[in-house]
Amino acid sequence: MKPGRYLFISMLLVGALxxxxxxxQEVKAGDLVISQPWSRAAxxxxxxxxxxxxxxxxxxxxxxxxxxxxxxxEKIQIxxxxxxGGGMQxxxxxxxxxxxxxxxxxLAPGGNRLGLLKLKSALKKGSxxxxxxxxxxxxxxxxxFDVLSPAAKGPAAAKASPAxxxxxxx
Numbered sequence: 316m317k318p319g320r321y322l323f324i325s326m327l328l329v330g331a332l333x334x335x336x337x338x339x340q341e342v343k344a345g346d347l348v349i350s351q352p353w354s355r356a357a358x359x360x361x362x363x364x365x366x367x368x369x370x371x372x373x374x375x376x377x378x379x380x381x382x383x384x385x386x387x388x389e390k391i392q393i394x395x396x397x398x399x400g401g402g403m404q405x406x407x408x409x410x411x412x413x414x415x416x417x418x419x420x421x422l423a424p425g426g427n428r429l430g431l432l433k434l435k436s437a438l439k440k441g442s443x444x445x446x447x448x449x450x451x452x453x454x455x456x457x458x459x460f461d462v463l464s465p466a467a468k469g470p471a472a473a474k475a476s477p478a479x480x481x482x483x484x485x
Contacts, residue, residue, distance in 0.1 A: 349370050352368040353368070353462070354366040357438040363431060366429040371420075377415045380449070383448045385444060386435070387436060391446065394406065440464050443461060446459075446460060
């Protein structure tokens with residue numbers, strides 16, 4: 316091989332190794348930016364699965380996540396997980412989750428989540444699951460969620476803390 320080819324191949328390898336890890340998609344819906352959508356894998360026969368994401372409101376008016384749907388489950392419920400008496404308690408969130416102007420709503424393990432109920436099929440690690448999110452103002456938004464391992468705490472780029480109440484100010 317000629318020295319020029321060695322240099323070219325070396326530059327390609329260095330460029331590939333120095334690249335940031337792949338990031339989950341970003342979806343824009345009006346003033347909302349939806350990022351880091353992911354789900355935990357659920358084996359065949361499992362009845363439920365959990366999905367998470369971050370929603371940032373870049374507008375001047377509040378919006379609200381009011382629901383979601385998918386072909387992968389009979390129902391999606393917005394849920395809140397909290398610690399009560401040393402144990403975890405799960406309860407449905409009625410009325411949805413508000414996203415104020417300039418705020419981020421983080422659905423993460425140990426806080427709020429989208430609970431997929433009565434799964435119709437397994438969610439396999441490495442696959443994607445399509446969901447339609449429903450917002451009070453932004454309307455219906457199709458989002459593709461990456462399926463990670465059953466014990467995943469989130470995509471590599473996610474930095475949400477389980478202690479978060481789900482809302483983060485800029």
